[in-house]
Amino acid sequence: MRLAKRFGRTRALEDVTFEVKDGEYLCVLGSTGSGKTTLLRLIAGIIKPDEGEIFMDDERVNEVPAEERNAVYVPQTYALFPHMTVLENVMFGPMARQTPAKEASEAAMRVLKLVRLDHRADAFPNELSGGMQQRVALARGLAPGFKLLLLDEPLGALDARLRLELRGELRRLAKESGLTVIHVTHDQEEAMTVADRILVLRMGRVQQHGTPFHVYNRPENIFVANFVGRTNFLEGIIEARNREKSTVNLRGNLSVNVADTSHEDEEDVIVAVREENTLLTSDDPGEGRNVLDGEVTQIYFLGAYIRLEVKLRNGDVVSSLMPTDILLGKFRVSDRVWVSFYPGSALVYDYPTLGLRHELEAY
């Protein structure tokens, strides 16, 4: 199913254009107010765009009412019908399309088996746990046999730990059933794990559209670099440039080399380095890398990782994220350390007109 959309000025979305391929699992990533729920509802047909067109399978569907769009919408609250049993909920879609009750019931049981809830078919929604309710909502969405599934923060109502467990199942289910899924979330870890491609939204505009690998390693702007993954940002000016690298002058006259050569001399820039690419050593590592010295100001234990905050000589603060078994017990607050990164690990962006702080915020 191919979907293309062009919007003009709606209150929530502006000029959003993209395509979704058949069988693709697309995650729309953005914070509250980015317009991601509006996007979903537009595709579902619940609201109409002020401008622009929506195509499904090359057919323009702007005027097609929601009940005829063959796209199922699952809201964050699941909206399970409280007066119907699990089975009746799941049967609702097929029954609404005139499928005889017996067939509908069989189709429903098949889907319930898929989500492993066939043994609770006679329960009422309020008797089930959050995770189970979510699976019923999914089953109900799968039962009519539509090819497009629109999920609004499907794991949002669940515990953090449960979310971790269930996200793989979500993707597995979609792939096994051959569905195209548009999954909206504000959790970038979730998006990275389940998506074939990610669409990053901010204040109604598309920031980037690409595979997780692409969005993570080649973020197109500062917002994406900050929103996806953990990144250090340093302000500087391009000092010199040759064919392979540029030299950037940071605050306090610290110099680093970056592999990016697209910026002009004297240009104000921001250098961005992922925290896991910001390495920490207790002595000078020598050639090939950019080395900055500083003092450890904070140590955070994150379980699989340890994160150290370092105040550089020039006053900038950077963080280094490294696996626990490498860093554990090695450093203490106020230790002197060397922070380093490879020129190739650094991304360089134009200095934002509205200032760095503004770019880092989601709205």
Next chain:
Amino acid sequence: MPEVRLEKVTKTYGKITALRDVSLEIHSGEYLCIVGPSGCGKTTLIKSIAGIVQPDSGETYINGKSVTPLPVEDRGTGYVFQEIALFPHMNVYDNVSYGLMVKGESVDGRRGTVTEMLDMLSMRESSKFLPSELSGGARQKTAIARALASGSTLLLLDEPLGALDFKVRTVIRYELKRLVKGLGLTAVHVTHDQEEALSIADRIIVMKAGRVVEVGPPDELYLNPRNLFTAKFLGEANFFACRVLGLAGKTCRVDVGGTMLSIKRREDLDLKPGEDCVVAIRPEFVKLVHGRRSRANTLQGTVREESFLGDARSYGVETLNGLKAQLKVPASEEEPDIRVGDEVGIMLPEEHMLIYRYPPEGLEKELALE
């Protein structure tokens, strides 16, 4: 600075037992996090410290004094609600000064403390706004300021960051801790997000089904959890059923699906040969080994799934003897050289392996989150 002690506190709601004989201590000045799945009783626990919920049995002491008979308004604990619950008809300033007003402080008398609080949380400019005019993060900060301004030294926080977006949460949580520590308060912070707890807590209490499962500092609970559920709940882990083969010195040998593995022995667990047990290892500690060299604690298998996590890659490997293991490998920027279908060796380092007695109700039930 208060020290809180609970002794055998129990609370039931009809057929559901929310708290079962819970006893614990909270030290002065510490930042304590309580984690657990939905329904484990963590919210009921802090509500009973605050007096919002009256336990059916057990005693609660604050600073050595029994507060069990005292109503909410006399306990002097600051509470931040999951729903935030700012008074909708009062602006930020009035909300924050409520606690002092109620004690009879005059308008002038309150001003100093309130402005100080607002400054600390950078809410000074928003002081005339109504809650409905604020963003989620601003409301959260106001709720915290309100609890702090009332003068209590014990802060109880129920999912204080729950209303915030993912990214915002990861930044504000440190500010929160910094603030609490800076003021010298004791905090009990309830959360279902184990990463949040790991990153800011001095100590963590893990709860499940109304009971305290384990208590300890984050690194200890993460790297050496004594309880199976703790291993599962804080972070991710692979679990394999096994049988004890023998014990020698500091090592324990187990049989996992036909392969022998060496584990670092646990002094507090008295295992006998032949006993059923469970071993666990976190995905980031499982190492990929190239080639088919036979090394200790190495299993051969095939890569079945692969996913990109940004700073790492996750692989699902199925070993020759039928075990399913998840690995986490730091990512490099180039495309990886391991693909689905490749044959690989995985090494389970002895020092990172954890061992537990096999749970009487079965492994799946013990690890269930709901």
Next chain:
Amino acid sequence: MAGIIHSFSVLMDNISSKSSAKKLVYAGAVFFLVAFILLPPILGISFKFNLVSDVLNNGELMARAEGAIFWSFAVALTIALFDLVAGLPMAWFIARSSSNWVSVIDALVDIPFVIPTVALGFSTLLFWTGSNSPIVFLGIRVAPGLALILLLHFAFSFPVIVRVMVGELLSYKGVYETAAKTLGARAFTVARTVTLPILRPALIAAFLLAFARSLSETGATIIVAGAFENGPVFIKNAKDAGLEGPMVLVSFTLILASIAVFALIRVLGTRLKIPVRSAYPRQEGALSSRRSVRLRDATTMVIFLLFVLIPSVFITFPAIEAATDGTLGRALSGVGIWSNYWQAMGLSYLIGVIATLINIAAGLPVAILIARRRLGKTLTTLLEAAVNVPIVVPSVALGVSLSFFWRSFSFLPEFWVLIFAHTTITYTYFVQAMAASLEGIPTEMEETARTLGSKPLNVFRRIIVPLTKYSIFSGAILTFTRSVDETGATTAVADQLKTAPVLLVSWVKHTVPATTSDIALGISFLVLTSFASLLVLRLLVYRRR
């Protein structure tokens, strides 16, 4: 046969998808609202407006008219205030107390609300003025007139306040109060600084409802008025004397003034900022103590019993007497005045059923429009205001206007004029009840159902109706009961036909020879049927819980 029904429903479903069909249904309902509910009262008055000049020149009539209008508002405002002050502690008790008596008191409080006002009027009359009354025995006799009207209105508006406030207190999120307590506030301080300010819209709504009820009530007021005149009494007297001019003038003024006062109170009430500046921990702590609470509850109960409950049910004594002294026999066999009575009862019920059915059909689409805000913010507010007009305006004034309007269609029998009048009066109740219930169903449920492939009519049938059916029933029962109880508009409209309550008023006023036993019994039959409706309502509510 099943096949035909099936194909028909499929056809209807498909039609419902078309936006034109939907628009037609909604347009029809709004047209009904405007053409049958709003316009007739406005136009009716204008038809006879020329008669006003006669009155303006008559000094004595003008003085009476001005007095009547003034007293209507004075009484209504005073009563609403007294009831608010007395009713709030009662509402607090019912919503918050853990006493075992709560459900009993809760049921008792409803009694003056459910009993037809005719019954309340006569019962009040007997309690405060009758020779058999214990109060009179003690030497206190309140003669018919202003004082008795005040006592009567206090009694029947009391449950209105309590009902509204109990509902609000129960559904109100307790977390605000808990938050205040964790900050150290005592119960009284919490109520004053947090609960009541947050509930201010509800307090205003309750006040306005009590105000409207007092302003509008006709039958019982006539019974206890004696020589005193407020608006409704004046209109009735003018009608009996055949003077249409005064009727038009007073009705017109009442309509305009009530809309103005309503709007004023609504707007001022929400705008008024009463800042919460200080607290008095010691004094307010004392007021929160168990002793203070007990004192408060005791006082409330005494006031309730003495001024509300007992006067309302006092009629049971003569009713029991009537059952034993032979009146019952005469009543059941339809002798003399009783044959008219049973005719009147039949008429009341018939009108009630028809009016209810019309309101369900015409009101439901409007309720949906309001609940789902389909027309955008301004139009929805306008619609809501329009729907509220029939209860804001005194029913007798409405009746006068309606009768002038519909009688100009001389082919229309009086029966149908009565139907339209009752439909208009009760329209608001049904629409408000339905809108509130519909607002409780999240829109996402409908949206999701549609994306699952269900056409709008199917969504309505299989999702909305099952989830709101209790509200539909209780809205219908409320509408029906209100119609049976109605005296105001009926008094203005009816010439030949008499509904039961209006008939009973004429019995009390001795325009028809009826003994006290007759009246008591007649009223009791009416009360019993209302009680039956209340019982059904309660059963529905309890089943839901």
